[in-house]
Amino acid sequence: NAGVMQNPRHLVRRRGQEARLRCSPMKGHSHVYWYRQLPEEGLKFMVYLQKENIIDESGMPKERFSAEFPKEGPSILRIQQVVRGDSAAYFCASSPPGQYEQYFGPGTRLTVT
């Protein structure tokens, strides 16, 4: 059973460009979470999605950030008009319904130049 997959592992964007981060959950997992880890800081929750629904986006910045988890395909975290402060490691986690455990992917390291 493959683990949570994220791509790309590394992404470099210039200020003002768009960044698209992809996450494929573990097989059988219908819940997806996105977390951000800023340099020298802990992991912070961003958004929780189920198929075609955003359940909790209380950790998402109000502007430029969006997330989706379509019926088919991976979950996408989209950052528009990136700024240097968006440079961070972005982790996706998944869980099966009704369980507390969240399993993390290897992360996407975004660098904004």
Add this chain to the structure above:
Amino acid sequence: TQLLEQSPQFLSIQEGENLTVYCNSSSVFSSLQWYRQEPGEGPVLLVTVVTGGEVKKLKRLTFQFGDARKDSSLHITAAQPGDTGLYLCAGNFGNEKLTFGTGTRLTIIP
């Protein structure tokens, strides 16, 4: 806003020694997970505890959940260099999102 405090922040000990790291919260956890994170990788789940007073063992690692479900500890017996890493506790507080502690960075010296 729930806060998780982990202590110590850094710990460096000799191979073969025992150690304990702690995770404390001012709020009651619905559940608590311990993770280990290597540089450049995602957190790897070690254990989940749910019931107050629960003790779980994973080889040389012993996890304890406080009776009031507001604190937890991780004890490692006979530490080995392979135990080196960042240990994170993370809790649910009545919803699905995890709140993470700042971590304990453990170094085992051969």
